[in-house]
Amino acid sequence: MTSSSRAPKGAKRRRPTAADVAHRAGVSRATVSYVLNNTPHQVIPETTRERVRAAAADLGYTPSAAARALIKGRSDVALLVLPDWPIGPTMGSLFERLSYALGEHGLTFVTHPRAAGRPLSDVWKAITPAIVVTFEDLGQDEIDKLERAGIDYSVALFGDPRGDGRVMDIPQQQTGRLQAEHLAAAGHRTLGYAWPGDPRVSTLAEQRLNGVRRTCADLGLAEPNVAPVPLTLDGVAQALHTWRTASPTVTAVCAYNDDIALAICAGAQRQGLAVPHDLAVIGVDDLPAASVASPTLTTVRFDTNALADYITDSIVRRLEGRPAAKQPTVVGQSVICREST
């Protein structure tokens, strides 16, 4: 009579616990736990199981994540720490799929925009995730700190793979390679590379540029002519000037991303240059604006679903102690060919 049934008016109705379910089903808390968790090697007849499940459903019982985390030492959360550079729609849909795919494995996916001046450790304190995923590789002592805090694994999405499965092998070089191959196939022999003005993304840009460089070397083209392109009218004009006055003249540009590619297209128009006739441009990301720009923008699109599934697989393998998956040869990305090339 002390329990549930209907809390007295005014009093906060407590959420039901396993004990409430046990009481209602006429069994012990242990049995409830065994039934609801399908604990193996426990002999419990189906009738009892039914009774427990019914009681749980009646009460709207939901196990307390906090209590579970307390026992297990970690919660069922996968924490992605966002980088300080702006994330666009591509990342957005990657996260969406990650959320789904990790959910299928019983993990809850959350992201945390890292606030400047706050140590990363403050975040684990509040979440105790099963795994921490970052964009760039954490230093060894950060990883040590994580382990000391009881979080075993961390994974970086981008960075130089270290072979220990700690850094995911997402081939940004491949992105640059696709750009360069596409332009080379269209007959361009002298490529430019539009380097982002934002220094925060230079890690990524470096990798993509390397892909372009290698491809140029492989195909016998000249080194790509790298020019920084800040997102200002002047910045774009300068870069265009660099490419147009180079000798031999740059006839096609690989841009770090679509924002920069679009800026170059617009800048070219301003100077009376025709895209793609005077200058071909290829971006990365397939932003919404890319398909309706004038001219429409050729770009490299990531298969975010495939990417998310690959990342999920890696994460789950880590957590289960299985060896890292063999990297698929090409993590889905492809050239969307439009008017700008």
Add this chain to the structure above:
Amino acid sequence: MTSSSRAPKGAKRRRPTAADVAHRAGVSRATVSYVLNNTPHQVIPETTRERVRAAAADLGYTPSAAARALIKGRSDVALLVLPDWPIGPTMGSLFERLSYALGEHGLTFVTHPRAAGRPLSDVWKAITPAIVVTFEDLGQDEIDKLERAGIDYSVALFGDPRGDGRVMDIPQQQTGRLQAEHLAAAGHRTLGYAWPGDPRVSTLAEQRLNGVRRTCADLGLAEPNVAPVPLTLDGVAQALHTWRTASPTVTAVCAYNDDIALAICAGAQRQGLAVPHDLAVIGVDDLPAASVASPTLTTVRFDTNALADYITDSIVRRLEGRPAAKQPTVVGQSVICREST
């Protein structure tokens, strides 16, 4: 002798607990708790406090969030459930500031991209946040479920304010108003409204459009000519046709956002129309591409910092049981005037 001191080689080193700190400092666990939490009304001399703090630092002690959450019934996490529509850089920087500002109040901010087919409740189970923030208003029974799960408060960022502080008063009408006023000030008498093709954002679009409508009425202009603008070449061309053939002809367009505004500019150019001479265009968001497009795009920019601070204040007030803050008259947003108008 059973405890700590140095785990045998091979064994996982357990993370230090308050008991370890207590042992090292030569006090009881309770004292450790009192010292580290600065619990008021506890008389503990500074020397002892120092000893405890030193021991904690030596061991690298970090309190277990799980245990704390278990006692308090909620964690110190503010959970933002992302909408299913794509989020852009504006939201990104809003989140960044939210993370910082909430952090100042001891809350950890995380976002969860909602995965289709998974009930929202699965997420609370795994996080037990102090507060759940959504973009659109949850239904009453979802809110009830939340409360039954022990989470007292939820807040929606956008939606019709209900006066109970449950829905934040972020004036999207104001956005439309600023757009319309800007165009009217430039002498335009017949406005168009570019309605987003994506139905998922219609709640927001509705509010912004209402702002435009009211402003037109206030200023004695005709009703805005609303045309849907899907992000395809055809879609844009159709909308332009609608506006150009209307009588009187539409001379300026308020777009739901910059993506659509840029698409309209590009589409106009394709048809040989001059922007802003034949058609003025104003967007919302100030995307990176807006400042370097051709022509550069006039747009409404949100002051994400001010917005984040307002949201933070509201959340903290809710959690502390203080009344909702008076809505600032204008939550920072302003027109960035460029070439397209």
Add this chain to the structure above:
DNA sequence: GTACTCTACTGATACGCGCAACTGAAGCGC
């Protein structure tokens, strides 16, 4: 009838922490 096994559970403990209640000693007024 005893010894053993198997079924179907239950009891108790531990996880790490916060907090209420208690204690032992010192200080103080008279």
Add this chain to the structure above:
DNA sequence: GCGCTTCAGTTGCGCGTATCAGTAGAGTAC
């Protein structure tokens, strides 16, 4: 010497769950 207060802590409970170790009872073996 007594009662009272303040100091400086400690003991112990409870949050909700997972899980190990146990156990009453039924069934079988001989």
